[in-house]
Amino acid sequence: MSKPEIVAASNFLRPIVQADLDSGKHTKIITRFPPEPNGYLHIGHAKSICLNFGLAKEFGGECNLRFDDTNPAKEDQEYIDAIKDDLQWLGFQWAGEERYASNYFDQLYAWAVELIKAGKAYVCDLSPDEARHYRGNLTEPGKNSPFRERSVEENLDLFARMRAAEFPDGARALRAKIDMASPNMNLRDPILYRIRHAHHHQTGDKWCIYPSYDFTHGQSDAIEGITHSICTLEFEDHRPLYEWFLDNLPVPTKPRQYEFARLNLNYTITSKRRLKQLVDEGHVQGWDDPRMSTLSGYRRRGYTPGSIRTFCDMVGVNRAGGLVDIGMLEFAIREDLDASASRAMCVLRPLKVVITNYPEAQVENLELARHPKQDMGVRQLPFAREIYIDAGDFEEIPPAGFKRLIPGGEARLRGSYVIRADEAVKDAEGNIVELRCTYDENTLGKNPEGRKVKGVIHWVPAAASVECEVRLYDRLFRSPTPEKAEEGSSFLDNINPESLVVLKGCRAEPSLAQAQPEERFQFEREGYFCADIKDSKPGAPVFNRTVTLRDSWA
Incomplete structure (x- = not known):
């Protein structure tokens, strides 16, 4: 099956805005994004952000950022700063200074x-x-x-x-x-x-x-001259009250409220109250935990601003709602990173390999492309007698269809030679701790005519590789609808115990030693990864898995 194309879905508000301009009702479109500063922005907010800022940009207008700060007991400067950072990271800039309802x-x-x-x-x-x-x-x-x-x-x-x-x-x-x-x-x-x-x-x-909030919201819109007050469908029943205030007060303008369906993403929670509960009770490691549905969490996990904007375009704007497959979001980030992420090799579960017929003191500097299609240059990869491969790439008793190393079998090292597995060295408990192989010196580059090797595996040099930590993130919840807990249970009972697996002692190719925080890579055969924005440092990298290689959405 061919993979789907990225196509922007319909937006029922575009013709409304265009008609208002054509009729002269408005000469300039002014929208606003009005978060309450009582938590971090999440993926649902991204849809509203892209809608409000997107309409303003498309029709040559402006979009305000206004904090609807009417409940000081639950609000904090931390949330204000985080919201501003997330908006700018997502690629949007509000008109003028940020505003506050408290103004x-x-x-x-x-x-x-x-x-x-x-x-x-x-x-x-x-x-x-x-x-x-x-x-x-x-x-x-x-x-x-x-x-x-x-x-x-x-x-x-x-x-x-x-x-x-x-x-x-x-x-x-x-x-x-x-x-x-x-x-x-x-x-x-x-x-x-x-x-x-x-x-x-x-x-x-x-x-x-x-x-x-109800008394503040519409009047703040009126003071700011908002032309299209856009909110989610749960405020539809509030519209008569919104209009009652505007009709009974000497406001300078009368905005019109429009409602659209909020984003409901499976395997995901977007309730700020429940997200805060996850943080406060220590189920996650903060608002920017890469398993969270917050924009700062997605950023730390390695998602790009462009992928989130693309996802919002794919979802579209309507009043019907429905549950969106999280695979659509994962598809958007895969498409982005496939084109932009540099390739590299990292062995997550290292197994030492000694190539017995390779000269002990010899080191060859191989050149591998940083990207198979984009001109990103090359990286140097030293090849020596001792290397690491992934422990899962050797099986003494292989399952059906296994195409990697087996006793007496051959596989190609990515960008390097064909090796043959000759002997597995085991410890006292019977665990394989080392593999002894031989290489064919005539197989560097393209295979000679008539030589067929089915398996290609990744590797890193033992001496020149850098030790790193790799964090494998998965969906935080096991259920596609975690907020719909069974009677007598909580959404917390749906937390996936395997949502974070930390692998220490992984070995990365030398080019990854100087990875900068937020730098993104495709680790060949393993997925897309990002150097952690907080914990990763040059010389001691920490990588978060953004998404696996396989695309499940079509």
Whole structure:
């Protein structure tokens, strides 16, 4: 079967934007990417990033970066810095300086006062549990709060005292007065402000009341002149509230909200709450663990920005959703690295080979191409009497179809000679610790006419090779739908115990000794690897497996 081509899927928002420009509704497109700074960006965010920045670029507009920072108890400067780094690594630059919803807190407070004066907001003393009870459910309407009919004067006084820190957390809340019987739960007198005595990473201790996400989001869009407010489908039911605020406040512009299906990738979790749980409970080694679905995790594993952008193009933008095969993402990175990664050889499970008929003091410097199709130059590989091959490339009792070394059998060393296995040396426990072979000095380069050798194996010189650590990463979860845990179990029960295998004492060819952090390679016959961005150092390399060679998606 031929492998699939990389083709960009449809994007239903393109014709909408084009029509808005053609009609004169907008003369310039302004989008935004508005993350909450309460965690690291993940692969689902990449779809939104590519969509918002991509539309702005395609239609000659701008895309803002705005942090919707309304919950200081869960936010941190670390997350802000990581989000900015990830965006720039992915290849996007926001318009102007980064923005914060907290920049607009004074205006939001003034607008809340406007709603109170118009009789459209009130201070409610119900506890959170009582408020939930009064709210009703999907089959039963809610009940009006006993504090709903407070006078404008009393509401203004109480709201000012909330801001002045006269009340403890949770004692009161400011709510919009809309419709407690609405079939849309979001319109049942939603909360506008909560009391929260928490230090804010941008505003310090200026505020002890913070606006809700719903009250902040649309007005921030309006302040920034956003023309197309693009979000995922879970916000579709919030759109009537988004529009209610815009219709009832003197906002400078009225953005239009559009929803698209979020990215659901099998074998993957993208809930920030659960990703944080994985980090906090030590199931992974941080937000940038290469098994995580975070962009920093993919980066550390060796994924390229281009491969992630390509993947997002392949997925497309629609409202239907569905589960995307992770093999599509792996296909995108294989295609990228196949064209760009330098070739090298690394023996993961070294078995020493002594070539008994090769002169002891002789060393030949062989030249091997860095890439079979691209002009990347050559690397030097010394060939000597003692080399390492992978222990799996020799079998005393070979399985059917085995094409590598067997007792008395031959195989070609990549870019070098044909060798024959003559003797296996074993330790006291019967383990093979050394292989003694002979080589055919007439087989360097192309095989002589009539000489047929089926197997080609990789190798490194024993003396000149560099010792390294290799980390073999696999999918973090065994189930394709890890968030759908069986009754009585947790998504944590789906963690794959083989998701990380660390191999120490591996041997790499000399050209890999000076591998730079994030430098990517194809280790012949083993997969694509990346020098670890944190732990790898010249002279002591550490390599992460990005992806195996075999492509399972078609």
